Amino acid sequence: MKNVSSRRYVLKGTLVLGAALIAGSGLSSARAADYRLLNVSYDPTRELYGDINRAFPAFWSKTHAGDSIVVTSSHGGSGAQARSVLEGAPADIVTLGLAYDIDILAQNGLLAANWQTRLPHNSTPYTSTIVFLVRKGNPKSIHDWPDLIRDGVQVVTPNPKTSGGARWNYLAAWGWALRQPGGSEQSATAYLKALFAHVPVLDTGARGATNSFVQRGLGDVLIAWEDEALLASRDLGPDKFDIVVPPLTILAEPPVATVDRNIQEHGTEAISRAYLEFLFSPEGQRIGAKHYFRPVDPTIQAETASVFPKTTTFDVASLGGWTRLQKAHFSDGGIFDQIYSH
Amino acid sequence: MKPLTVTVLRPTRRHTLPGFSLSLGLTLLWTGLIVVLPLTALLFRPWHNGAGTMIHALYDARMHAALRVSFTCALLAVLIDLPIGLLLAWTLVRYRPPGHRVVDAMIDLPFAIPTAVTGIALATLYGPNGWIGSISSQWGLKLAFSPAGIVIALTFIGLPFIVRSIEPVLRSFPKDVEEAAFLLGASGWQRFRLILLPTLAPALLSGVGLAFARGVGEYGSVIFIAGNQPFHSEVAPLLIVMRLQEFNYDGATSIALILLVIALLCLVAVSRLRRSVSSGLVREDGA
Structure with missing residues (x-):
């Protein structure tokens, strides 16, 4: 072939x-x-x-x-x-x-x-990044990735296997965990396992997840593309949501x-x-x-600097590139499937 | 004097239907193109790269869980639909309440509404903020985003199949049979159990078969309300979509084939049951 x-x-x-x-x-x-x-x-x-x-x-x-x-x-x-x-x-x-x-x-x-x-x-031509959309006033005080796996926090993010957009969310979490002191593939997998244990609903697409969070009031934090988060917070409900940009995230x-x-x-x-x-x-x-x-x-x-908050980002190439990541994480039996295996 | 000629009129057509061979040919062609060809492709695709993909699919624990979720929920939904559908058809045919025409038209709506719309509407209604969901959650009952949500969606989708298959039988059911039973002293329950139910049974069973098959394959409405948690509320068609997303066509068709075979077995079982019920009916009639 x-x-x-x-x-x-x-x-x-x-x-x-x-x-x-x-x-x-x-x-x-x-x-x-x-x-x-x-x-x-x-x-x-x-x-x-x-x-x-x-x-x-x-x-x-x-x-x-x-x-x-x-x-x-x-x-x-x-x-x-x-x-x-x-x-x-x-x-x-x-x-x-x-x-x-x-x-x-x-x-x-x-x-x-x-x-x-x-x-x-x-x-x-355009980039974006992965941010957190939280309820107004940030009642669960979510500021960074470790806050997502605290007790009582519910996270909304779509299934990375069915949603291309959600693969960025997943890899943002993965990359952050790898970059922690003593971070390894094991510790990053453990973080993702903990993270997805806080996800009550795995929507199949990004808009579905936004709907679950915005319309149905599900969860405390939505992991989302910055453009979706800005759209939701500025256009759907300016007084309902806050955007939290984590200090370290992925360059989408x-x-x-x-x-x-x-x-x-x-x-x-x-x-x-x-x-x-x-x-x-x-x-x-x-x-x-x-x-x-x-x-x-x-x-x-x-x-346009006033629209986009400053943050530190890493790109997909630094994680090994798409072909390798896709095979390791999102193929049948990959790391994402292992997270959910009993 | 002209010699007497006799024209023998022979039937030129062997079939009573006009254009029989043409229509048969066309029907077979269409069925072949629309039904048989894609199904054949489905039969052959999984073996594209050897039997490995199929064996993997057959022994995948997550796949088993998804099949269990799909089939259990479809079965529960049909069991809920059965009494509701029967009652609905009965009311519409026998009592004709005011507005029955509107209700009658509304029964077909689940066929017409795009399944995604159904899913989103049901998730909104039964979700934690929804009218029904907010009340049920006070009692600690989680409807949307759990297997219960799948059953709700499939109940909605399956209802018209039950109603529409019983309705014509109920309509053509001779009233005098029931009247005779009444005069002979049969109680209401006896009339239902011994007269009506056996007559309706074949139609009920075919409705059950259709609703069940549809429920097993349903994707659009389910994914919005299911929660899609692996091993818990993940349906088999969702696994197919995941394989497609991995550009893994062999894996997708393997699951599809397994789903198809099980669904086919269920349909065959239902149709055998229906045949034995109808033949039982004929015997009881003394025919």
């Missing part, structure tokens, strides 16, 4: 080269074109990419006047979305919750294996990529790449910040 895909890459490389030549020769004749782009994304980015899709045509027409562009987004669980692209959804662009889901597409020959190095910041990097095989087929290579570049542009970065995703551009970071 490896051999077939590598041969496919060679073939694909030739195709890309050929397509680039044709595109290059076509540029001089600059004719107006009709583009339809599909961005297959994950759940909490619905509003973000709604705004991006509305703003992108203006960005593109600066260099390509007269083109007509329709960008649509599709949203769902990150893993399910990756599966749909794998099974043939005509995505030009994927913007998913974790690099592992795009790695799977690369393993199946849909895009180059080195996709994550093609754009700055590990192909991540939801990456983006073009689906090489599909954009060659659709003839949308240039515009799909431009769409991703737009995400890194000052305008794209501001739209991201508006939806509570942390910008990577230093200028926009400075502009």
Whole structure:
């Protein structure tokens, strides 16, 4: 299977080269074109990419006047979305919750294996982090990871096996525990075991968990992406929740990529790449910040510093990278299953 | 004088139904494409990389627990649905209370509502903050986010199957049989036990079979109210979704196949029971 895909890459490389030549020769004749782009994304980015899709045509027409562009987004669980692209959804662009889901597409020959190095910041235009959402006034005084496993504290977090977003929650806890004095894989596993003993409900998705915490009043603390927490605390109930940013947490990097095989087929290579570049542009970065995703551009970071509290973060690479983590923790019989085994 | 000609009219069609072979062909084709083909794929996929995945699935303790949760909850839900469904169908057919048409239309709602909506609505209602959940929790009764929640969701989903399978039989049940029994001095309970129940039994059983099978496979409404705790309130279809999330198609189809085989055995058992009940009925009639 490896051999077939590598041969496919060679073939694909030739195709890309050929397509680039044709595109290059076509540029001089600059004719107006009709583009339809599909961005297959994950759940909490619905509003973000709604705004991006509305703003992108203006960005593109600066260099390509007269083109007509329709960008649509599709949203769902990150893993399910990756599966749909794998099974043939005509995505030009994927913007998913974790690099592992795009790695799977690369393993199946849909895009180059080195996709994550093609754009700055590990192909991540916006980052986020994992924070705690607590009831107003923080009645259980939760400030850091050890507080989550105190007696009488109930924690709401989705099942990391069914929710890509929740894998970040889990790995934030894992990484924190590893970094404690005397921390080891054993001590980190013990911490996670204790943590999940405090989780009364394992929702299958991040929005489900937010619902359980916000609407049903379940639990004392919700482990959540910062953008979801800010959305819940600012827009759903400003007087109901507080956000606690733990002193040490994970840097969540939801990456983006073009689906090489599909954009060659659709003839949308240039515009799909431009769409991703737009995400890194000052305008794209501001739209991201508006939806509570942390910008990577230093200028926009400075502009929006008041929205995002400072914290120390570690990234997934420092924990061993997605492929290794996925296998060790979230595969059948992995560490997460062991936590629940009798 | 012209010679007398006799035209012999022969039946040209061998079947009374027009276009029999065409319709049969089409039916078989559709059934093949829609039912048999995916099921065949399900039969073959788990062995893709040898028997290892299947053996692993068969001996997984968590899988056993999930199967136990799924089948027990589906069974309990059907047992709850049975008297409620019978009562509901009886009331609608026999008493026709004011507004019975509205109730009649509402019975099918669980079919129509997206299962996720059902799950979220039930979790809200039975959750710790909900109307029912807040009262029940005062008595220390935890309904949502426990196996009880699964039973509640499956009861809701299964009810129309019971009502809809009894209703037509009840409607066409001749009243004079009951009247005769009454005149012969049978009490209300005797009329129900000896006249009505045996007549309804085959329909009841097929309703039970349908509701049970649906309950075992139900995912959408259950996951919102179950709590999804491994070994405790995790249903088998959730394990399938987990395997898919790991891009482990072989593992997913292994569980699906096990689920399918057990469900099939249950359905076969129900249909055998139904046949023996109906044949028993015929014998009693003296036919």
